[in-house]
Amino acid sequence: MTTSWIVLDIEGTTSSTASVHVGLYAYARPRLGRWIDEHGDNPEVRAAVAQVGLPPGAATEEVVKVLHEWMDGDVKATPLKTLQGQIWAAGFAAGELTAHFFPDVPPALRAWRAAGRHLAVFSSGAVSSQRPWFRHGAEGDLSALIERHFDTVNAGPKREAASYARIAEALGDPGASGEPPLFLSDVPAELDAAAAAGWRTTGVRRPGEPSENADFGTHPVITSFEELR
Incomplete structure (x- = not known):
């Protein structure tokens, strides 16, 4: 080589694959809505929510519904990856996740x-x-x-x-x-x-x-x- x-x-x-789809996905899924609400001032979070494609002012629950559909379909959507990445980084930092x-x-x-x-x-x-x-x-x-x-x-x-x-x-x-x-x-x-x-x-x-x-x-x-x- x-x-x-x-x-x-x-x-x-x-x-x-299971460590990502089962471990990480299961960790992020129930935290998406709370993360969006608690980090609404974060430019990356705001941009990710806007990229979901719903009308401005859509409720967090509506945004999360789309994100969950993407997760269920294993859609490699950038806004989903952004939010998941932030949640996972916090989970690793807190000692709640191990790679x-x-x-x-x-x-x-x-x-x-x-x-x-x-x-x-x-x-x-x-x-x-x-x-x-x-x-x-x-x-x-x-x-x-x-x-x-x-x-x-x-x-x-x-x-x-x-x-x-x-x-x-x-x-x-x-x-x-x-x-x-x-x-x-x-x-x-x-x-x-x-x-x-x-x-x-x-x-x-x-x-x-x-x-x-x-x-x-x-x-x-x-x-x-x-x-x-």
Whole structure:
């Protein structure tokens, strides 16, 4: 492995899907309305509520109803991700949440950084939730290992090549290796988009995860980060 930048997906790649959909979603769901009401002066909260698309002055209950529908449909909507990210960050800070990582992930991240690799994250989860996720794992604080964070707000949709082009530009010079970034994900469509932008790609097939039986096409596939050399 000669690439300078390794860019990681989270859900299904570094961490179980259930830890997000069951753990984090269940934590955020009943707190959305109270969070909106208690943080109405926060510009990001106001912007997120406006982006839900309801008429100005809509009741919080109406806003929450749309947010819950998005959650039920696993819709990657930016205002939902923004509000969830803020709630999760508060939960991590309060010690009420702990991030999950597959056992091979923490040692691999540490080894890659020790070998001079640069690590970034590209997840549909907001950057505001990515940072505490890596800071509050059961295996210790991993946040210092991650140099850059990208989400659908600062990069774009994960299934569009243009998003990966933006990230590559933000990452800058590929370094001495001259290799493009390497993207690790459990979602073939995301790998296709990254490859279309000229990236190297590797599919991550985790046992028991939704993409365990996915068709990764021509993308190399691993079942553990230990296999990536």
